Amino acid sequence: MSTIGFIGLGIMGSPMAVNLAKAGHTVRGWNRSPGKAGALVEAGGVEAASIAEAVRGADVVITMVPASPQVEEVAYGDDGILANAEDGALLIDMSSITPQTSIDLAARAKEHGVRVLDAPVSGGEAGAIEGVLSIMVGGEQADFEAARPVLEAMGTTIVHCGPHGAGQTVKAANQLIVAVNIQACAEAVGFLEKSGVDLEAALEVLNGGLAGSAVLTRKKANFLAGEYRPGFKLALHHKDMGIVTDAARTVGATLPVGATATQLIASAVARGDGDLDHSALLRGVRLMSGQEEK
Numbered sequence: 660m661s662t663i664g665f666i667g668l669g670i671m672g673s674p675m676a677v678n679l680a681k682a683g684h685t686v687r688g689w690n691r692s693p694g695k696a697g698a699l700v701e702a703g704g705v706e707a708a709s710i711a712e713a714v715r716g717a718d719v720v721i722t723m724v725p726a727s728p729q730v731e732e733v734a735y736g737d738d739g740i741l742a743n744a745e746d747g748a749l750l751i752d753m754s755s756i757t758p759q760t761s762i763d764l765a766a767r768a769k770e771h772g773v774r775v776l777d778a779p780v781s782g783g784e785a786g787a788i789e790g791v792l793s794i795m796v797g798g799e800q801a802d803f804e805a806a807r808p809v810l811e812a813m814g815t816t817i818v819h820c821g822p823h824g825a826g827q828t829v830k831a832a833n834q835l836i837v838a839v840n841i842q843a844c845a846e847a848v849g850f851l852e853k854s855g856v857d858l859e860a861a862l863e864v865l866n867g868g869l870a871g872s873a874v875l876t877r878k879k880a881n882f883l884a885g886e887y888r889p890g891f892k893l894a895l896h897h898k899d900m901g902i903v904t905d906a907a908r909t910v911g912a913t914l915p916v917g918a919t920a921t922q923l924i925a926s927a928v929a930r931g932d933g934d935l936d937h938s939a940l941l942r943g944v945r946l947m948s949g950q951e952e953k
Contacts (some may be wrong), residue, residue, distance in 0.1 A: 660684050663811055664720040665704075666733050666740070667754070670693040670889065671780070672723035674787040675753070675813045677719075680704040682812035688715040704932035711743040719809055720744055720773075722752045726898050727760040734764060746772040748799035751806055753794075755779045755834070755895070757902050761797060765823040775800045777823060779830035780814065781837075784890035787876060795833070797826035811917045831906050834899040838937075840874040840918040845941040848882045849948050861885055881938040885952060893940075894933030897924050 660683045663674040668690040677697045680686045685702035688696050689712070707713035710733055714720045720740055724730055730752055732739045741749060745746045750773050751763065763775035768775045775934035776798035786792045796803050820829045835856045847870075851861050864884070866875045881887055886941035900921040907914050923943055932939050944951055 661697070661718040662716060663687070663809065664707070664710075664715075664717040664740075664744075665689070665699075665723070666713060666721065667729075668699060668939065669723070669725075669783050670891075671787045673698050674784070675721075675780075675792075676704060677702040678787075678790045679809065679812050684809065684812065686807040687713045687717065688739070691896060700743060709738065710740060711738055714740050714744045714747060714748070718745075719806070720748055721809075722750070722754055724754050726754070727756040730754050730760060730764065732876070735767070737774045738761050741771040742769055744771065744773050748773050749751060749802060749806060750775045751778050751809070752776070753778050753780055755830050755899055755902070756827060756828040758797075758906060761934060762824045762829050765798065774799070776802055776806055776949035777826040778806070778810065779826055779828060780905050781830065781833045783877060785863060787813070795820050795826045795829040797821055797828075799822050827902075828906060829901045833893075833900070834896065834902045835914065835917045835920075837898060838900060838924060839916055840872055841878065841922055841937055841940050842944075844872075844875050844878065844882065845938070845944045849943055849950065851946060852950065854947075872889060878936075878938040881936060882941055885941075887904060887932075887935040887939040887942075889936045891934055891937050892933060893927050893937050896937045897928045897933065900924055 662680055666688055668688050669857040676688050680702040687707045688699045688704055689707040689710055696934050700706055706950050749862050754796040765775040778794050778796045780791040780794050790813055793816040795812050811943040820826050851858050861909040862875055927943050942952055
């Protein structure tokens with residue numbers, strides 16, 4: 660069992676930290692805004708008063724924060740992770756950030772004797788709660804093997820994808836697929852509704868065939884009820900599509916359908932839907948089709 664400093668107890672981070680504590684690890688959690696550590700404490704973990712307190716003496720430090728600026732903020736500086744982590748500690752960044760940020764973090768951490776893996780996840784809040792996340796990892800093979808017992812407490816599909824930054828590149832591709840899939844599902848729902856078909860029956864049979872997907876399985880209830888409590892916020896997917904666009908431009912990849920999905924997500928955020936679940940792309944489809952929102 661490891662002593663783990665867990666930085667970021669939000670929608671995803673809190674259940675991930677809870678699962679680590681339930682697995683028997685000693686978990687010290689810190690979150691920028693107070694009042695987020697209740698579930699971790701109930702599971703046997705400890706709330707740290709600062710990043711330094713969370714990471715001192717820890718074998719493993721995990722970060723689960725919104726974006727590259729937040730990763731840099733918690734990692735660097737006198738009160739940050741690198742200044743306070745133990746020599747030889749393993750920093751596992753599970754945030755979704757740019758591949759270059761991960762590469763830069765690994766280089767900076769090496770100067771402090773800290774090993775780094777980028778290990779973003781897919782599966783949303785439900786996957787985090789159930790401990791069945793898909794985890795895509797970049798970094799040294801030996802560090803990946805050392806991290807496996809920790810990662811197995813949070814996910815079931817855990818794959819080493821290559822060197823530093825590779826995990827983030829695969830996560831960007833994941834977010835591209837999810838965005839296009841959600842938009843396609845939303846358009847299908849709008850089409851079915853306008854056609855007067857029994858929506859629940861239609862989605863059930865569609866999900867049993869080639870049109871079926873994890874997205875449809877996870878988001879079907881949202882589509883049926885028009886309820887968008889965030890499992891993954893549109894604002895975060897908007898951020899991720901910026902990463903996708905930038906990374907694709909860097910390598911010269913074209914994303915014609917992805918570009919359309921990116922603009923539709925941006926439109927939803929601009930309309931004020933950023934704090935809703937990304938299944939709320941259906942609201943935009945209904946708006947364009949002249950349908951009233953449920």
